[in-house]
Amino acid sequence: MDNVAPPRRSLLILSKGAQQIPTLPALLPEYRLLCGTVGDIARADDVLAWGRKPSALRAKEAADAAGLPLITVEDGFLRSVGLGAEDPPLSLIVDPLGIYYDATAPSRLEQLIAQPLTLAQSDRARALQASWCEERVSKYNSARIETCVLPQPCVLVADQTRGDASLQGASAADFEHMLEVALARHPQCTVVVKVHPDVVAGRKQGHFDLAKLRKHPRIHLISKNVHPAELLSAVQAVYVMTSQLGFDALLWNVPVHTFGMPFYAGWGLTVDALPAPERRQPVSLEQLLHAALVEYPRYVDPETGAPCQAETVLAWLGLQRRMRSRLPHSLQMVGFSKWKQPLVQDFFNGSSIRFLGRFSRRRVAAPVITWGCQHDTPLSGKLGRHLGRVEDGFLRSVGLGAKKTRPLSWVFDDLGIYYDATRPSRLEHILQNEPCAPGLLQRAAALREAICAAGVTKYNLPGTPWKRPAGVERVILVPGQVESDASIRYGAHRIRRNLDLLKAVRERHPMAWLLYKPHPEVLAGTREAGVDEERTSDWCNQVVGDVPFHSLLSEVDEVHVLTSQSGFEALLRGVPVTTYGQPFYAGWGLTEDRDLSPDVQARRTRRLSLDELVAATLIRYPTYVSRITRKFTTPERTLIEIQNWDEVPTQGRTPTWREMIRRLLLTVLKPRLRQS
Template identity: 35%
Template sequence: MTIAPLPSKFLLATVGIAKNNQLLATALGVPVCPVLSVKKSLSFGKQSGQSQPSLNHAIAGTQAVLAWGQKPSAKQAQKLANQRNLPLWTAEDGFLRSLDSGIKSRYGASFVLDDVGIYFDLRAPSRLEWLLANRAADFDDDKQQRAKYLIHKIIAHKLSKYNPSLTLATNLPTDLYLVIDQVAGDASIAGAGASDENFFAMLLNACQSAMVNGGQVCIKAHPASNFGFLVNSTGKLHAQAVNYLSSHGISQDAIDRILIIKQAVNPIALLENAKAIYTVSSHLGFEALMLGKSVASFGMSWYAGLGLTDDTYLQDNPAMRDLYQQVKARRAALGLTTVTLERAFFAAYIDYSYYADPATAKACQIETVIDYLIRNRDQQSFVAGDVLAYDFSRWKTGFVKGFSQFPQTQLKFKSKTKMRLFFTDQYNAKRAKKDDQKALSGLPVDTKYLVWGLAAKRKLANKIHTYQNQSNPAIICMEDGFIRSNGLGATLLEPLSVVMDDVGIYYDATAPSRLEMILQSIDLTDEQAKRAAVLQQTLLANQVSKYNVGTHNDQLGAQIAKLKQANPSATIHLVVGQVEDDASVQNCTSIIKTNADLLKRVRADHPNDIIIYKPHPDIEAGLRLGKVDDQMLKLADIIAHDTAMPQCLAVVNVVQTISSLTGFEALLRGVSVVCYGLPFYAGFGLTTDIIEPDNMPKLAAIARRQRQTPLSLSALIHGTLIDYPVYRLPHGHGLASVEQVIDYLYQSTHAKPTPTLAKRISRFAKTKFMQLRKFTI
């Protein structure tokens, strides 16, 4: 058998395949074209009087028809293939698909593609059989190591086909005889040559093994189906299964002790508790093999008959023996008899599968999808359940959903009460109080709350105490991330990253935060350290900053050179201006609270050095408070107006800051940093911290940040930019990685189109609104 080349274009008999699998064409790398959509397009063209090509011309270049598994629509695909004299290919979900089931999610990340049959129907050949045979003969050490690494990562992070929140199989014995029930009528059952008899025999075998060796028989029912072969809609054994067990000598007491798990639990966590697994055709059987478990086959699955499973039932049962021997003979003709786990994995997960990253909507390798699933599954677990987004500005609701709306999250919004211009302040306050009472009363105790910023968190905590008498509600504080956007947040530009902190917030040094806890305990693996080192180089190569604003100041170098000529030994200090009423300044434990006082202090401490003062871009844009008067600005030698921060950092020796993120960016570049407050990166030995002996809040924070080993710069980078924030792209589905956001912001392939006139007018209006708002709040 030879492997066919991938067609240049697929024709679909129904629109559902493309509609329900938005990334299918991306993963395959070729167009998929529903014939019905083409016909509708041609019909519309005729109605509009336009000259239209024929159907044949419109679908020219199509080389094959694509069916989806063995669904009823596959018959329509076969009919279309016959009509157009085209070969039929079959696609299906891959083995690492999505967070939720295919019924709910249209953004599956993996697919399998077969020009011969389909992997779960062993009654006929499939492309996977050829690939298994190929890998049995062609498998070098690099492929072996890659397969081992991927298997380890999938198991370590407990990934499966569907990946809901990491609900573990707790309080279960570790000597389970685990029987995998399946959805009644699933095509893979017929493809495995099985019937309900196979399931009954499978359960009987597990009961007999438990009686002889001791242990607990457990049935894992399919959580998305009301009817399995063993478990009915009420979560109990079917009467037929009970009768079968009774007629084969299993006592009623033993039947009553069978444990049935109906709810969704993490499959890998469940398999870890089993000493033996019994399956007909479920892919959980192969995942059990990846865990090194014993798997007994009671149907002819793609991984059965390869020397990996116990096939006693298939060999001895008359109803299964013929199919088993046919499959063995078919494989033997390809030179395939046995295969190692790593070769089987490589053939199925890499050779047979196609992947697309939902975060970027690009084709990718399996490694990228694994990281995507880990990242999104972990964030889903973080915000699973009822979540009330409280008092968010209406313009923020879109991106808040992007960062926190997951299949297992019931997200609701309580927007800010609109203040009526012609109503009194007292009346508006009553309206706001009424809205709060309505939104916060009667909520479930386990409700999570999402707010923007520390001030909102503190206010909400008081209101929840008032309306619900809760003293410690679960409030998640959201704020801009450290690599935010190409523009200022004050102009209402949506962020590409945020932080979501359920402990505190990173800029509040007066209390613990999730980031502080991460940095206090982080210990990088070699792989994580390597990633952090590469990320650091990427940040420097692309001159990444938070807002990525400012221009190149052609005069800066000349100004510094002139000053250095007059004073060659002078140290160059960068004094970083901040928004003075910002929570990061007010809660960083600094005695100095204004830009003028900071500039005055640095000049007093370094009277003969060169000082560059960099105003905050929001202040320069007239959007926030913190402008330094002209007289005080004379303390600086250079004012770096509208200058990109990376350019400033490239020419200075020391950064002087209250609590600015610029200090972190300076550390990345090997620049010394002096902190007057205690920003998140201070207190770990990487900065020079000004610590007043009577500043108790600062001393308490320093004590919290003590580590057994010094914090490395790589650990700071990993904790701050990888572990703590979450990222997303405007066109993506789900969360992205920090590397993908940097690529989006800086690579020319993602060059943004010039905004339309309407967009530019809208941006201008937003900016003016924020400038006026500064003086009215």
């Protein structure tokens, strides 16, 4: 009985907005959340107040009347991708004393800032500061990474939204005074005025007359949503009332002038127009950062829903910013089937998407992205610049694409596409020209080992393991392919049929035990078998069907392929591979290649290690989107999702009646199709 945890206290949430926050249970795990009204106060042990909002004042009145403790919470300083209404907070502040932006009373943050740090804590604070700048993050992170050209030299003045609780009564006149001081102190500089993102979004009002500012000869107005990281590296100083932009500026080592009393003022790190409370005495920047980013907030992992550290959220938000910014603002999509179109919105999040018909005559300025390379010639010169092609990635899903199983990875290629050996691809360019840093190679090795340990391949289909016959000395696995597939059309050289591949392997290895495995989509009946594929048993010792591919690889001595990704999966597991086509992994010294064209040999001249191949193919080249969050993720997280595929509730399952009709049609029509 001594190990039984005490019952959680019931925390009453009166705010309708707070009741809808999905991350709140994970951010407040010590409480049992009770979403209700004042009438439920008798069931509560504590009452939640969100900052100093009107709903918080009502919560305080209810708590005082019932004699219950008030728990004040607020968003953390590293919050989310988008604004409040779009993305739930990934960090939360719980303060039993006050709240950080109310300098009229003590807060828990003030106490934490004043505490001395150990050497390890100081090192962690400096590492967080470096990561903050490297990942280019802030409290909100929906703005794209874009070059913001500012007049030089310049200083930055930050506006805030009217009624912001952190302003502590500051008025439009106070903001005007701050602007006048900035103009006077920096007579040789342009003063850049940044409007708050909520004002840009039209949700709230600011403090400046924007029309008046536009007429001032020394003022440069930024009225669009520009991320702080794009500004702070280009300014000489920052002027704020209480905005978090001042905190960002400290992280970027930019001088900060405050005209209110934000949480980071009064510690000897800023130039302050107002006297600081006596509670605040000089501290190091590391003390401020460790308190504000490590000790004061609590964080939730956006992918697991579990509590985590600041570094996890910071890295995830940095990934979102990079991936959302990698392509132009507006894109046209051609050749994406209806079921893929919602996926496009996820894999190209950050860009405005428009779907066009394959032979649309309308020409617009936005660049074009196509599914595969079959549209290159028909679209040439018709719609605008062809930016690139998309295909499934190499860690895809549990299930076949033909059955519309949601993919976890796509590849985008602006040069060609990985299976098209007739021309360079972005993957080939990376492999040929871009060296790997030691840290990336270590990551690739760890990913490769994790994939092998998990038994994960591209499709990860179930089946019965195969055992090699007793007394057989040499087993060669020959994976079949869909002969109409683009990888054969653009990646094969002389041999282009499964049967011809088997014949070539048999001629070279007459005494080996040849094991032929048809392609999973051919076995599933979703793609046609190859020409004379029913004769493959004449040229091999055994044809295997629903056998998990990773289990086959542990039983065979070699794998011989045309262009199949199976050869790459064999390489991951240390199985020797011979190619009879020109797959992306051939020509780098890792395979025995029987039929590379002179052009491919001339382009692929580097000798690579296996982990260099893995780093390019599984880390650098693909785009991964989580099935859980529908946000960008990493190959490591994708591997975990594949391993736990059935534990994730999927959205939009096929209705039962549709599934019944589909099965009925397959049962009735497939025999007739075979007869015809």
